[in-house]
Amino acid sequence: MKLRYAMVCSSNQNRSMEAHAQLKREGFDVASYGTGQHVKLPGPSLREPNVYDFGTPYKHMLDDLRRKDPELYRRNGILPMLKRNVGVKSAPQRWQENAPDGVFDVVLTFEEKVFEMVVEDLHNRNHVLMKLVLVINLEVKDNHEEAATGGRLALQLCQEFEMTENWEDSVDEIIINFERQNNRKLLYTLSYY
Template sequence: MKFRFAMVCSSNQNRSMEAHSILKRQGFDVSSYGTGAHVKLPGPSLREPNVYEFGTPYKQMFDDLHRKDPELYKRNGILPMLKRNSTVKLAPQRWQDNAADGSFDVVFTFEEKVFDMVIEDLHGRDQTLMKSVLVINLEVKDNHEEAAIGGRLTLDLCQEIEATESWEESIDDIVIAFEKQHRRKLLYSISFY
């Protein structure tokens, strides 16, 4: 069965875009989003992040940071990340503004506070379709190495979910098997559109 998947992280576009990239290459119907007010990328110091509006093309961010300090942003992995992101989609999108994208079958988050935000957002929407949506949190540290591992683990979970007739009947078994195999805890909840 074919499902629609969404990948959601905070505001820096690393973890959700890594998972989006991996799933897209495997032929999944996938989208990705951030939940922050802006896209925030590391800057020269913690107090000086680079802040962009959602909808700013990844190529524009890449060009801006390349102009500012190409060595710094190459060394910290931001330029390669933006290059990857630009091959996946044009620009970052904000989860809270995705109503026009329709509904998803499964939404993945990569940190608990984002999981809570997605659940709260879904509960605050008009639930006119009465279509169930599975929201899963796979905790992933926000660095390039962990994002790559998290992306592969997300792919494994998506493949397991797609192999079922009905995730509603199989999700408990899928989660238990995943947690045992990978020694990672998952949070999950069912909401509605």
């Protein structure tokens, strides 16, 4: 079965892009989005983040941070993260502006507030297609190590859906098995397009 997947996080493009990269390598039909107002990357201090508009090419961000302080951004993992992102897609997209164009079978979020935003967004749409969409939250801390783990877990979960003949009838079973195997609790709900 070939399903369409969306990976969604807040605004820094780490967790959703790591999952996107891992699923893309395995041949999945996948997209990724952020939900914030801007793309925010760590800066020299908490009060000085690097802020970019959605749609700004990752290559531009990479070049900008290399000009500003290459050692800092290499050390904190932002340059390697942006290099990975350049290999996945050209620029970050915002869920609220871009996702209405796509219809996904499974939307995976990586923090509860993003899960709530996606569910609310889907709820507020006109449900003209009456096509089922599963929204799942896999809570992942926002650091490079946890993003890598979260990406592997997202891939594992999506592989389970792909191996199922009729995923709509197997959602509860797949989720329960995943939670047992990985000692992780998932939030999930069904919505419609």
